[in-house]
Amino acid sequence: MLDVELKKAPQVDEEEELKPLVLEIIPGHAAEGLVEIYQPGSYEGESLRRLVDKALTKKNLSIEEQLILEDISRQLEGGKLLCRGQEIGGTALEFAVSEQTEAGEKYFYVPVRAIRPQEGGHVRPEPWK
C-alpha cells in the first residue's frame, strides 16, 4: 500500500484564513463606491444583502461618502443590486475574491453595483398585427 501524504491545496488555506471583508457598493458603472469593512467574525453568518443594507444605513459619512450614497440611492430607485453580473443572494463569501493592500494585508473583496434599470429597446412589432 502506498504511503500517501495528504497535503492541503494552498488556496484552501487561504480560504480558511480569517480575513476582513471589504464590501464596496458602487453606483452605476462608476469606478469607486462606498466602502465598508467587516472584521472577521462579523460577517460570516450574514447574507450579502444584509451586509449591504447595513452599509447603506451607516451614519457619520464624510461629504464624499454622502455624495456616493446619494448616487447609489438614485440608482436604486427601481434599480437592483448586482454582484459579478448576478443579483445578490447568499453569503458575501460566495462572491468574494481575495485581494491584498499595498502593505500586503489580505482581505476578501466583494463589489456590489447598484444599477438603475434601463428599459432598453422598443417592443418589437409583431408581424402578424
Add this chain to the structure above:
Amino acid sequence: MRRLLDSDLELLVESGFIYLPLLLDPDIEQETRKLFRSKRSREGSGRPGSEAIIRHKDGLFIKTLSIRSLLQHHKTLDPYAYNRLKNASLQKYQLTSGVDDIFLDETLELILFQIMPYFIKGRRGLQRKKLSEEEILDLISERIDIPEKYYSEALRFIDLKPLTDIQGDLEDQKPIHKSPANGLWPARKLRDWFHGAIQAKILADERDRVKKTLQVRQQLAHTKPEHVAIFFYIADKGSIEIEGFGFSRMKSHKEYLIYKRTGEYVLKDYYGRSYLFPDCRVAVSTYYTPLKPLVIEKYKHPFLRGYQAGQEICMGGFEAPTELTAEAVIQVLEEGITALLHSYDARRRIGYHSLDKTFVHIPTIVFEDYRV
C-alpha cells in the same frame, strides 16, 4: 531672388537696396563710363541710394531690389517659402494654433476633471475623496506613457522668457530686426539675415496671438511640466484611454467622442442559453444634442438595428439630455451600458432582435456565433 540668395556671389547692401555685381562686356563698360562721366558733372545732386550703378572697391554693382519692399511683399512673391518660414517661426515659439487652444478647451476640461474621475479608480486604496485637478493629472501621467518629446515641448512652453522678450519689443515698438549694414555681404549670409527679418515680421504680425499666448502661459507658469505634457499629448494624439474610459477628438475642433468600454458580458436567451458578447465602447458625442448613447465599433446586439459601426442604442423610457454637462454625459454612458449589459429581457423579447431564432420571415441579425 531665392536663387541669388543661395548663390556664392557677394552682394552689396547700400542704403536699403541690394546691389548685384555688374557683368562687364565692352558695351556695358562703355555705357558705365558714360554714366560715371555724367555723374561727375552732376556731383552732389544725387541722393544716397539713388545711383543705379555704384563702384565698390574694384567692382561695379547694379541696383536691384529694395530690402524693405522685399520684406513687405515676400508673402506674395514667394508664398511657399513664406509659409515655411512662418510655420518654423510659430513652431519655434509654440504659437501654432491648437497648442494654446488645448488649454482653453472647456469641453476637454469637463471630460478630464469631471467625467473621467467618475470612471477611473483613484490611487488611495479604500479611502474615498474627491480628486483635485492636480491629482487627476498626476494619475493620468502615471497611467499613460507620455513620450519624452511632449515633456521637452512642455518645458519650452512654460519658459516665458522668449515670448516676454518679443512682447516687450513689440510694445516698445523697437525695430524687430536691425537693417543690414552697408557693405559687401556673402549671399548666404544675407539670406540668413533675410530669413531672420521675415520671422521677426511674422511675430510682429502675430502680436495679438503673442499677447494671448503669454496670458495663457502665465497661468500655467506654476504647472508641473509633466502635466503640461499631457495636454501636448492630447493636442497631438487627440485621445487617451484609462481603465476602459477614454475619449477621442472628432474632426470638428473641440468636439469629442467620450466612451466607456463594456468589457465582455453574457446575455441569456429565452431557453436560458448563454451568449458571450465582445467588448465594445459605448460612447456619447459632445457634438450632437440631445446626447444619446451609441456603440463605436461594428457591433450587433438586440438593441442595435444593424451590424455596423456607430449605431445608436435603442433606449426605452430615456429622456436624452440636451445640455452638455458632466452629469448628463455620465448618465448617458451609464444608461447605454446598462441597456446593453442588463436590460435584455428574453421573455419580452424587446428590442430590434432576439437572441434565440424566432420563426418570423423577417431578415434579422443572428447571434448563434456568440453562443457559449
